Amino acid sequence: MFYIVEILGTVAFSISGVLVAMKMRMDFFGILIIAFVTSVGGGTLRDMLIGNTPVTWMTDMMYTYVILVSSIMAIIFRSKLNYLRTSLFLFDTIGIGLYTIIGVEKGLNANLHPIICIALGTITACFGGVIRDILCNEIPVIFRKEIYATACILGGIVYFVLSEFPIGNNWVFMISGLVVILTRLLAVIFKIALPDLYSEKKG
Numbered sequence: 001m002f003y004i005v006e007i008l009g010t011v012a013f014s015i016s017g018v019l020v021a022m023k024m025r026m027d028f029f030g031i032l033i034i035a036f037v038t039s040v041g042g043g044t045l046r047d048m049l050i051g052n053t054p055v056t057w058m059t060d061m062m063y064t065y066v067i068l069v070s071s072i073m074a075i076i077f078r079s080k081l082n083y084l085r086t087s088l089f090l091f092d093t094i095g096i097g098l099y100t101i102i103g104v105e106k107g108l109n110a111n112l113h114p115i116i117c118i119a120l121g122t123i124t125a126c127f128g129g130v131i132r133d134i135l136c137n138e139i140p141v142i143f144r145k146e147i148y149a150t151a152c153i154l155g156g157i158v159y160f161v162l163s164e165f166p167i168g169n170n171w172v173f174m175i176s177g178l179v180v181i182l183t184r185l186l187a188v189i190f191k192i193a194l195p196d197l198y199s200e201k202k203g
Contacts, residue, residue, distance in 0.1 A: 009098030118156030
């Protein structure tokens with residue numbers, strides 16, 4: 001189940017990276033690079049922080065194959081993704097939901113404190129997108145007032161709460177990931193955001 005979740009997250013973030021690169025009108029090589037860093041950027045940072053080297057994607061070629069196939073398929077069927085903004089949002093949201101739980105699990109396997117595990121989940125979910133946005137000359141979503149990293153943190157907390165109950169691990173994975181995805185979706189639909197520290201008082 002854990003491996004399947006990680007592969008699904010890789011697919012989601014690969015497509016997310018392709019959509020951003022296509023919006024920036026990059027060539028084929030540029031698209032692949034952006035898809036790759038979006039997919040493995042957060043996981044690479046996580047593995048380096050916990051001393052898990054060589055990092056995961058270097059020891060399992062399945063990740064490289066999944067990124068290549070997902071990217072090529074996204075390019076081929078780009079005409080089906082007419083609403084690039086909506087598609088990007090959906091795949092990015094699915095990606096952070098899946099990768100948050102993966103990061104939390106990696107932290108647990110390294111016998112780290114729950115708070116650190118949640119931080120690792122957030123890093124895994126968000127920092128591939130951070131690298132992607134920096135390379136594409138955009139301000140990363142995590143640094144804006146949108147509910148993004150907050151959703152990952154909430155999902156991580158839910159993971160540990162559910163772990164205290166006699167629930168199967170698969171259910172804990174799915175529910176926690178869904179919490180991240182639904183939090184992000186609801187925040188965008190209902191325009192919920194973090195407080196704006198720079199808004200000027202009127203009157």
